[in-house]
Amino acid sequence: MTREKQLLALKVLGGVVLAIALLAFPLVFKKPFPQRMMILIFMYALLGEAWNILGGYAGQVSLGHAVFFGIGAYTSTTLLMKLGLTPWLGMVAGIFIAVVVSIIVGYPCFRLAGHYFAIATIALGEIVAIVFLNWKFVGGAIGLFLPLLDESLLNFQFHSSKAPYYYIILAMLVVTVFITYKVERSRLGFYFRAIKNDPDAARSLGIDLTRYKLIAMIISAALTAMAGTFYAQYVLFIDPHAVLPLMLSIQMCLIPVLGGTGTIAGPIIGSCILIPMAEYTRVYLAGKVSGLHLFLYGLLIIVFAVFQPAGLMGLIQRYRRRG
Amino acid sequence: MALLEINNLTKRFGGLVANDSVSAEVNEGEIVGLIGPNGAGKTTLFNCISGFYRPDGGSVVFEGKDITRFSADRICREGMARTFQIVKIFKDMTILENVMIGAFCRTASPERARQEALKTLEFVGLAEKRDIPGGSLTIAEKKRLELARVLATQPKLLMLDEAMAGLNPMETHEAVELLREINAQGITLIVVEHVMEAIMTISDRIVVLDYGRKIAEDVPQNIAVNEEVIKAYLGERYYARNK
Amino acid sequence: MQAEMLIQTLVSGLLMGFLFSLIAVGLNLIFGVMDIVNFAHGDYLMLSMYTAFWLYTLWGVDPLFSLPVCAVLLFVIGWVTYQLIIKRVLKAPMLAQIFSTFGLMIFLRNAALLAWSSDYRAIKETLISGRIGISGVFIPIPQLVASVGAIITFGLIYWFMQRTEMGMALMATAEDAEAASLMGINSDRMYALSWGLGAACVGVAGALLSTFYYIFPEVGYLFGLLAYIIVALGGFGSITGAFIAGIIVGVVEVLFGFLVAPAFKYVFVYLIYLIVVIARPQGLLGAR
Numbered sequence: 001m002t003r004e005k006q007l008l009a010l011k012v013l014g015g016v017v018l019a020i021a022l023l024a025f026p027l028v029f030k031k032p033f034p035q036r037m038m039i040l041i042f043m044y045a046l047l048g049e050a051w052n053i054l055g056g057y058a059g060q061v062s063l064g065h066a067v068f069f070g071i072g073a074y075t076s077t078t079l080l081m082k083l084g085l086t087p088w089l090g091m092v093a094g095i096f097i098a099v100v101v102s103i104i105v106g107y108p109c110f111r112l113a114g115h116y117f118a119i120a121t122i123a124l125g126e127i128v129a130i131v132f133l134n135w136k137f138v139g140g141a142i143g144l145f146l147p148l149l150d151e152s153l154l155n156f157q158f159h160s161s162k163a164p165y166y167y168i169i170l171a172m173l174v175v176t177v178f179i180t181y182k183v184e185r186s187r188l189g190f191y192f193r194a195i196k197n198d199p200d201a202a203r204s205l206g207i208d209l210t211r212y213k214l215i216a217m218i219i220s221a222a223l224t225a226m227a228g229t230f231y232a233q234y235v236l237f238i239d240p241h242a243v244l245p246l247m248l249s250i251q252m253c254l255i256p257v258l259g260g261t262g263t264i265a266g267p268i269i270g271s272c273i274l275i276p277m278a279e280y281t282r283v284y285l286a287g288k289v290s291g292l293h294l295f296l297y298g299l300l301i302i303v304f305a306v307f308q309p310a311g312l313m314g315l316i317q318r319y320r321r322r323g
Numbered sequence: 324m325a326l327l328e329i330n331n332l333t334k335r336f337g338g339l340v341a342n343d344s345v346s347a348e349v350n351e352g353e354i355v356g357l358i359g360p361n362g363a364g365k366t367t368l369f370n371c372i373s374g375f376y377r378p379d380g381g382s383v384v385f386e387g388k389d390i391t392r393f394s395a396d397r398i399c400r401e402g403m404a405r406t407f408q409i410v411k412i413f414k415d416m417t418i419l420e421n422v423m424i425g426a427f428c429r430t431a432s433p434e435r436a437r438q439e440a441l442k443t444l445e446f447v448g449l450a451e452k453r454d455i456p457g458g459s460l461t462i463a464e465k466k467r468l469e470l471a472r473v474l475a476t477q478p479k480l481l482m483l484d485e486a487m488a489g490l491n492p493m494e495t496h497e498a499v500e501l502l503r504e505i506n507a508q509g510i511t512l513i514v515v516e517h518v519m520e521a522i523m524t525i526s527d528r529i530v531v532l533d534y535g536r537k538i539a540e541d542v543p544q545n546i547a548v549n550e551e552v553i554k555a556y557l558g559e560r561y562y563a564r565n566k
Numbered sequence: 567m568q569a570e571m572l573i574q575t576l577v578s579g580l581l582m583g584f585l586f587s588l589i590a591v592g593l594n595l596i597f598g599v600m601d602i603v604n605f606a607h608g609d610y611l612m613l614s615m616y617t618a619f620w621l622y623t624l625w626g627v628d629p630l631f632s633l634p635v636c637a638v639l640l641f642v643i644g645w646v647t648y649q650l651i652i653k654r655v656l657k658a659p660m661l662a663q664i665f666s667t668f669g670l671m672i673f674l675r676n677a678a679l680l681a682w683s684s685d686y687r688a689i690k691e692t693l694i695s696g697r698i699g700i701s702g703v704f705i706p707i708p709q710l711v712a713s714v715g716a717i718i719t720f721g722l723i724y725w726f727m728q729r730t731e732m733g734m735a736l737m738a739t740a741e742d743a744e745a746a747s748l749m750g751i752n753s754d755r756m757y758a759l760s761w762g763l764g765a766a767c768v769g770v771a772g773a774l775l776s777t778f779y780y781i782f783p784e785v786g787y788l789f790g791l792l793a794y795i796i797v798a799l800g801g802f803g804s805i806t807g808a809f810i811a812g813i814i815v816g817v818v819e820v821l822f823g824f825l826v827a828p829a830f831k832y833v834f835v836y837l838i839y840l841i842v843v844i845a846r847p848q849g850l851l852g853a854r
Contacts, residue, residue, distance in 0.1 A: 061661060108844045114660055115603055116843055119798045122791070123836035134829045187427045187436070194413055194424045201411035204373070206399035206428035206476055246791075250668065257665055262415075295676035301669025305662045306654045 022170060026163040035162040039234065041275045042169040043227055048255035048267025049176045050223035055253055056261030057189060058216040059196025060110070061118045064125030065252045068098040068221040070132065070244035072228025077144050077238055078137075087156040091229035098225035099218050106217040110210050122246065129244040143239025146232060156233040165234050172230060176223050180264050183219065192216055193262070224252075254297075258304055260314055274300075324387060326351040326511055327372075327403070327480055333380035334364075334371050341367040343535040344381065349480070354502070354512040356526035356543070358519075360556055363532040365515045366408060369484055373405045374398040385480070400428060404478035408485045410465045414458035418449060418468055421457050425475030439475055447471040447501060463494040470501070480511045487518040499525055523547065531555065574703050575824040576817060581705070583816020584713035585771055589789055590796035590808040591720055592767030598803040599740040599760035602652060605667040608790020609674040610765050614640050614772025615781045616678065619687050622776075628693045633715075633773040637766045644765025648758045656757075671790070678783035687781040694777060708778035715774045719767060720809055726763075727805065736760060740803065788832075795839045801852020811850060814838070 026035055047069070054060050075097050076090025085093075109120045133141050149155040158164040183189045191212050194202040199209055232238050251274075259270025277300075281293030308314055325348040334342040341364045349355050357365050370376040372383045374395035382391045385403055393401070413421050422440035423433070430436055444450040447467045452460070460468060466486055473481065486502070487495050499521050506512055516522035522529070523543045531539040531546060533555040539546060546552055593607045604610075614636045621627040621635065647670065655666045697706040727733040738746040739756040747753050779785070796815050800807030815835050823831030843849060 055661075061664070109840075112843060112847055115597075115802060116798055116847065116849075118664070119794050120840060120843060123795060123839050126791070127833050127836045130830060130833050134827075185433060187431050187433065190420065190424055190427060190433070190436075193416060193420075197413040197415050198411045200375070201407070201413065202424070203375075203395040204399060204405055204407070204411075205425050205472065206396050207424075208394070208396045253661075254665070257661060261661065292676070292680065294672055295680060298669045298671070298673030298676060301665050302651060302673060303669075305658070305664075305666035305669055306651055 023167075026161075026166045032162055035166055037276060037279055039162065039166055039169050040279065041271050042166075042173045043230065044251070044255055044275050045268045045271035046169070046173045046176045046227050047224060047252045048259070048271055049173075049180050049264070050220045050227070051252045052256040052261060052263075052267050053180060053183065053192075053223075054213075054216045054220040056256050056263070056266070057184070057196065058192040058213055060213055060216065061114070061253070062121045062217075062220075063118050063246070063249050063253065064121035064123075064128075065220070065224055066244050066246070066248040067125050067128045068102065068224035069228040069231070069248065069252075070128065070238075070240070071098045071101060072225030073232040073238045073243045074132070074138055074144075074228075075225075076229040077146055077232045081144065081147065086154050087229055087233050088154070091226060094225045094229050095222045098221040098228075102217045102221035103214060106214050107210065110213045122249075125244070125246060125249055129240050129246075132240045132244055139239065141240065143237060143242070146236040146238075148236070156229075157236070165230075169230055169234075172226060177264060177268075179219065179223070184264065188212070188215065196262075254301060258300075260317075325349060326386060327513075328384040329368075329372060329381070330384065331381035332368065332371055332378050332383065334367055334376060335379050340535050342371060342378075345532070345535070345537050346381075347530050347537065347540065349511060349513060351479075351511055352506070352509065353527045354506050354514065354525055356522040356529040357513060357515045357532065358517070358522060358529060358546075359532035359538075362534075363555075364535040365532055366484060367535075368532070369405060369482055369515060373403065373482060399476055399478075402477070402479040403482070404473045404476050404480070405482040406466075406469050406473055406484055406486060408488070410462075410469050412457040412460070412465055412468060414456065416457055417454050418457055418460070419444065419453035421468055422471045422475050425472040428476040440471075443471045443475045446474070446504075462489045463491075463498075466490070466498070467501070470505075474505065474510075478510060480513070481505065482513045482515075484515050485517065486514065487516055487521050490518075495521055570702055572824065575820045577703055577705060578709065579817040579820030580813065581709040581713045581816070582820070583813035584716040585709075585775060585812075586789075586792060586796055586816050587809040587812025588716035588719055588771045588774075589768055589793045590800065590812045591723060591805050592764040592771070593793045594764075594797045594800070594803065594805050594808040595723070595767065596760050596764040597797060598805065599736060600652075600656075600757055602655075602663050603667065603794065603797075604761075604764065605664065605790065605794075606647070606670040606674055606786075607764075607768060607793055608786030608788070609671050609678075610640055610643065610768040610786070611772045611775070611789050612678060612781075612783065612786035613643065613674065614769045615776045615779070615785060616682065617769075618773045618776035619689060619781050622689050622692075623687075629689060629773050629777045630693055630711075632776075633770060636773040637769040640769030640772070641762040641766040645758050645762040647765070648761040652757070652761065653754070671786070675783055675786060682783065684783060688779075689776055689781075692777045706778060708774075712771075712774035712777065715770065719770050720805075723763070723767065724805065732759070792835065795835060799839050799842055799849055801849030804849070804851040807849060807851030 025038060029035060051062065051065050054062055072091065072094035075094035076087045079085040079090040079093055080087055105124055109117055112120055132138060138144065149157050151158050151160060191207050194207060195209060195212060203209060228243060231243065255270035255274055256267040258274060259268065260266030277296065278293050281296060327349040329345060329347045331344045331346055332342050333340065333344055345368060359365055367376065371378045374393050374397065378391060382389055384390065385401060388401070390398055390401060413424065419440055422443055423436045426436040426439035430439070441450065444453055447470055449464065449467055449471060457468065487498055490498060495518060502512060502525060514522060514526065526543055529541065529543050529546045530537060531552050538551045538555060539549045541549065589611060593604060596602060596604050617636050617639055618629045618632040621632045622629060651666050651670065655663045692708065694707045694711045697704050727737055735746065735751045736756055736759060738749070738751055739753050743753045792815060796811045797808050799815070800811030818838055819831045819835050822834035
C-alpha cells in the first residue's frame with residue numbers, strides 16, 4: 001500500500017473509532033455528570049462553529065451573538081407555552097426570526113470598520129437583553145419555566161435520562177460541522193477568507209462585501225438559534241441572564257479563538273478545553289470561591305492571546321509544518 | 324463605439340480638485356498609457372472609474388453602459404478590472420487560492436475555478452509555486468500574482484496601477500512582454516506608469532495628466548516632444564533653457 | 567414641578583457626564599496612540615475606587631487626598647500592563663488584541679471578587695459630603711467636585727498633548743508611529759506613556775467617583791461599556807470627541823430614564839451610538 005493510502009486508511013479508521021466512541025459514550029458512562037459535561041461540550045462547540053463562520057472565516061467580529069441564542073430559546077419556548085407548538089417547529093420559527101433580525105441588524109452595521117462594528121454588536125446585544133428583562137410577555141427578569149410534558153421526541157423533553165439530549169446535540173453538532181465543511185470548500189468559504197484578508201482587493205475581484213457578510217451572518221445566526229432551542233428544552237428554564245448576557249457572547253468567540261479561528265477543528269478543541277475547566281472549577285470550588293473559574297478563564301485568555309493568537313490549531317499547524 | 328468613455332470626470336477632496344473635467348476614450352484592443360507627475364491625479368482617476376471613489380461630476384461609460392455609480396465589485400463583474408499600486412495579496416491563502424478568488428468571479432464551482440486558476444498561473448509563469456502562501460513572494464512575483472488573479476476574472480478591460488514599480492530592468496522587460504501577450508489575447512489595457520521606457524514602448528496612445536487636468540493625448544513619439552508634457556515634468560525654466 | 571424635576575435630572579446627568587468623559591478620554595488616549603481598545607478600562611476604574619476605599623477605611627485618608635495616590639498607582643498599573651501584555655500583541659491580529667485586554671478584564675474583575683467579595687462598599691463621610699442648592703435645584707457636592715475635577719483633568723491632558731514636547735511626541739506617534747520614530751521619538755516609550763496616562767485618567771475618575779458611588783467588583787462593567795460607547799461615539803482617536811460624547815451620554819441616560827423609564831435608559835444610549843455611527847461611520851469627531 002502506498003504511503004498516501006496508508007494515511008487515508010488510518011484517518012478513516014480513526015474516524016470510525018471516534019464515531020463509535022461518541023455513540024457509545026452514554027451507554028458506558030451512565031452517570032449524569034459525564035453526560036452533562038459532554039452535552040455542554042457539544043453545545044459550546046456548536047456555538048463556536050457558528051460564530052466561527054462569521055468571525056473566523058469572514059473576519060467580522062461579533063460580540064453580541066448571544067442575541068441569536070436568546071431568540072432561538074425564547075421563540076420556541078413562547079410558541080410552546082402559548083400555542084402548544086412542538087419545539088421542533090418552534091426551532092424553525094426561531095431560526096427564521098434570528099435570520100431576519102440578523103439581516104436587519106447586519107445590513108447597516110457591516111459598513112462599520114472593525115472596532116466600531118464590534119462595539120455595535122455589543123450595543124445591540126445589550127439592547128436586546130434589557131428589552132427582554134423588562135418584557136412581561138416573555139417573563140421579564142423572572143424568565144420562563146417550560147411546562148413539563150411527557151417524555152417524547154416530539155415534545156423534545158426527556159426526564160428519565162440525559163442520553164437522548166446527548167444524541168440530539170451530537171447530531172446538531174455534526175450537522176453544523178458538515179455545513180461548515182461544505183462552506184469552507186465552496187466559493188462562499190473562499191470569498192469569506194478573501195473578505196477577511198483584504199476587503200478592498202476582494203471588491204476589486206467582484207465580491208459584493210455586504211452580500212457575503214450577510215450570508216455569513218445568516219448561517220451563523222441560524223445555527224446559533226438552533227442551539228438556543230436545544231438549550232431551552234434541555235434546561236427547561238430560560239431567562240435573560242442565561243441566554244442573553246454579554247458573557248455568553250464572549251464565550252462564543254472565546255472558544256473558537258482559543259482553539260483556532262477559521263478552522264473546523266478549532267472550536268471543538270476550544271470547547272473540549274474550556275468547558276471541562278469551567279465545569280470542574282465551578283463544581284469543586286463553588287460556594288467557597290465564586291469566580292475562581294472565571295479568574296482562571298481570564299488568565300488563560302490573556303496567555304493565549306499573548307503567546308498563541310492562532311489558537312491551539314495554530315500550534316498544531318506549526319508543528320505539522322515542521323514535521 | 325469606444326470600449327470605455329470618460330466624460331468630464333471631476334473629483335474633489337475638500338478644496339483640492341484631484342481630477343478636473345478629464346475626458347478620454349479607450350478603444351477595444353488598445354493599450355493606453357496614463358502618465359503624469361506625482362500628484363497629477365492618475366490613481367484618483369483609476370479609483371473613480373473603477374468604483375472605489377464616487378466622482379463629483381462627469382460620467383464613465385463602459386460598453387455603452389453608464390457605470391459611473393456602479394460599485395467596485397459590480398464593475399469588475401461587468402468586465403473592467405484593476406490592480407493596485409501597493410500590491411494587495413491575500414496573505415493567508417496560497418497562490419493558487421489567490422487566483423481562484425479571481426476565477427470565482429465567473430464560476431461558482433470550486434473545481435472549475437481551480438482549473439482556470441491553474442491555467443492562468445501557467446500563463447504568468449507561477450504554476451510551480453502554487454501552494455506557497457501568498458505572503459512569502461518577491462515583489463516581482465507578487466505583481467505577477469496580482470496580474471494572474473485579476474486575469475482570472477476574464478476582464479475585457481484591464482487597468483494596471485504602476486505594475487512596474489519596484490522591478491529591476493530585467494523584471495520590467497519580462498513584465499512588458501507579459502502585458503503584450505495579454506493584449507494579444509484581446510484584452511484592452513490602461514497602464515499607469517512612471518517607468519518611461521516601458522510605457523513608451525508598449526502604449527498605442529498616451530494620455531498625460533497634470534494637476535488634475537488632461538494636458539496631452541497622442542502617440543508616444545509625439546508625447547515625448549510635446550511642450551506641455553516636458554514643462555509639466557521638468558518645469559518651465561528647464562524647458563525655456565533648453566529650447 | 568415637572569420642569570424643576572427635569573432641570574434637576576439634566577443637571578445630575580450633566581455632572582455624571584463629565585465623569586464619563588474623563589473615563590472615556592483615558593480610553594481614547596490609549597486607542598488614539600495605539601489603535602488598541604482597552605477592555606479592562608472599566609476595571610482600572612474599579613481598582614482605583616477600591617484603592618480610595620481601602621485608604622479611607624484602613625487609614626482614614628479622605629478620597630480627595632487619595633486622588634494623587636490613585637492616579638499614580640493606576641499610571642503604574644497601566645504602564646505595567648503595557649510592558650507585560652500589550653507590548654507582545656502589538657503585531658498580533660485584532661482579535662488577539664481584543665482578547666488580551668478582555669482576558670485582563672475578566673482576570674481583574676474576578677481577582678477583586680476573590681479578594682474583596684461581592685459586597686457593596688461605600689465611603690460614608692468625606693470632606694465634600696453634602697449638597698448645595700441653587701434656585702431650587704440641589705447639586706450634590708461630591709458630583710460637583712467630581713465634574714470640576716474631570717474638567718480640570720481634561721484641561722490638563724489637553725494642555726499636555728498640545729503644548730508640551732512629550733505630549734506632541736505622543737500625538738506624533740498617534741498619527742504615524744513609523745515617521746515619529748524616524749524623528750527620534752521612541753514609540754515603545756510613547757506607548758507605555760499612553761497606557762500610563764490613560765490609566766491615570768481613570769485613576770482620577772475612580773477617586774472622584776468613590777466619594778458618591780458604590781464600590782464593588784462589577785462596577786467596572788457598566789462604566790467600561792459606556793466608555794467604549796462614548797469613545798466610539800466621539801470618534802476613535804479624538805479626545806475632544808470623547809469628552810463631548812461623554813457629556814451627551816450622561817445627559818441622554820438620565821433624560822430618557824426620566825422621560826421614558828429608568829429601566830430603559832441605557833437602551834437609548836446604545837441606540838444613540840448605533841444611529842450616530844451608522845449615519846456617520848467615523849463617529850462625531852473621528853478621522854475618516
